[in-house]
Amino acid sequence: MDFPIRVFEKWKMVCLKCGLVQKVSKVWRCKCGHPLTLITRMEDIQLDPLILTERPLSLWRYREVLPVxxxxxxxxxxxxxxxIQLDLMGLESCFIKLDFLFPTGSFKDxxxxxxxxAAKLMGVKEAVEDSSGNAGASVAxxxxxxGISCKVIVPSYASGSKLLQIRAYGAKVVVKGSRSDAANLAMQEAKKGTFYASHVWNPFFIEGTKTFAFEVWEQMERKEPDVVxxxxxxxxLLLGAYKGFLELKELGMIENLPRLFGIQAEGCSPIVDRLHGGSESEGSSHLAxxxxxxxxxxxxxxxxxxxxTGGDALTVGDHEIKENWKKLAEKGLFVEPTSAASLAGLEKLMKERLVDRDESIVVPLTGSGLKTPQKIARLIS
Ligand SMILES: [Zn+2]
Structure with missing residues (x-):
């Protein structure tokens, strides 16, 4: 190994498909082809809530559960x-988490x-990522x-403003066909030895997004919400939230896992299709x-x-996303349209009575409106 493995010795990489466990390394995919997940012995971790209160207000305050x-x-x-608590749909306990307030304008940070x-610790000099925009800007x-050289491969539909942001950080941008074309090209480069800084495949990424759950837990007076x-x-973010709440439960900090609901766009809903059979809608989203x-x-x-967690998944259409984007803007929240899909989803969950009015609900807003000026120009015209 060409990096100080001792730092990672408390962690292992596991394939949740075939069960293979291996040491932490730059490997980003199991031999069986499935993604890897980082695990550690939770029983060895001591996370003292009182010590947390003395630490800076940053995700690094949860260092005990982070593999760096x-x-x-x-x-x-x-x-x-x-x-923040927001008066929406007459809900008593609806909390909005402003994850678009990260340094690059999205939760991907x-x-x-x-x-x-982790890459720096491994001595990485070159990284490649594929992304529709936000993850690329964040990795860049x-x-x-x-001080790592970065290449970001984006599909042809990525927003021009996101490409500008990636270039501004000094990364090289390559535009390549569909979302899968971009991913395939990045994987080819990764196979040649470039570090695959993939927000999808790299298991370290989810170790970062799991801090969402730890923050929500602390901000809700060390309790879990009923619904996210x-x-x-x-x-x-869904998988990070799940892993974070699961770890909080294993640490004895919460009793129950919140019900997690995944919101997808009409015409592109593999989770909904898996859970409910067949594609419930055709069409395609221009906003999400x-x-x-x-x-x-x-x-x-x-x-x-x-x-x-006892949750579910459902789809929302562009009309619903547009309406909910406007509701947020009217409350002073300027987000990219994809972010409003969650709120549109919550509205549908209420109508279908999958979420009760008196439950505590958390909805993250994941990306800044400054990311997609052209889409927003169309929304308000
Ligand atoms: Zn495997």
Whole structure:
């Protein structure tokens, strides 16, 4: 191994499909072809809530459950994102988590900060990522901070403003066909030895997004909400939330897992199709570019996280996304349209009585409106 393996010796990489367990390394895929997950012995971890209160208001306050060491941290000052109560749909306890307030304008910084910190520790000099935009911008920013050369491969439909952001951080941008074409090209480069800084495949990324659950737990007076409604494309936030709440339960900090609901776009809903059979809708979303993923590698994991928590998945259309985007803007919240899909999903969950009015509900807003000016120009014209 060409990096200090001792740092990772408390962690292992496991394939949840075939069960193969291996040491932590730059490997990003199991021999059987499935994604890997990082695990550690939770019984060895001591997370003292009182010590947490003395630490800076950053996701790095949960260092006991993160697979990195302090000297390798690559940080752009990730905040503890605000959790605000919002008067929506007459709900008593609806909390919105402002995850678009990260340094690059999206929740992806949770994952990038931890993943690029691990890459730095491994001595990585070159990284490649494929993304519809936000993850690419985030990885590019953290690579810039770490002094790692970065290439981001994007599909042809990615927003021009997101490409500008990626280029501004000094990363090389390659535009390549469909979302799968971009992923295939990145994998080819990764096979040649470039570090695959994939928000989808790299297991360190989900170690970062799991801090979402730890923050919600602390911000809700160290309790779990009843329900969390999340956008679900590749499912990096859904899976991070699931892993985080599961770890909090294993640590004895919460009694129950919140019910997790995954919201997908009409015409691109593999979780809904798996849970409810067949595609319930045709058409295609022009507003939810961040979650238009037809064949997500972690689909099995997403379905399991939803089923195990007693949640569900459903689709929303562009009309519903538009209406809910406007509701948020009227409350002073300027987000990219994909972010409004979760709120549209919550509205549907209420109508279908899958969520009760008196339950405590958390909805993250995942990306800033500044990311997609052209789409927003059409929404308000
Ligand atoms: Zn496997």
């Amino acid at each position: 060491v302090e000297k390798s941290i690559v940080s752009l000052g990730e905040p503890l994102t605000p959790l 949770r994952g990038s900060s931890i993943m690029i910190s 920013a953290y690579c810039a901070k770490a 409604v999340l956008p679900a494309g590749h499912g990096t 570019e961040g979650i238009m993923i037809k064949d997500p590698p972690r689909l099995d994991e997403m379905v399991k996280s939803i089923v195990e």
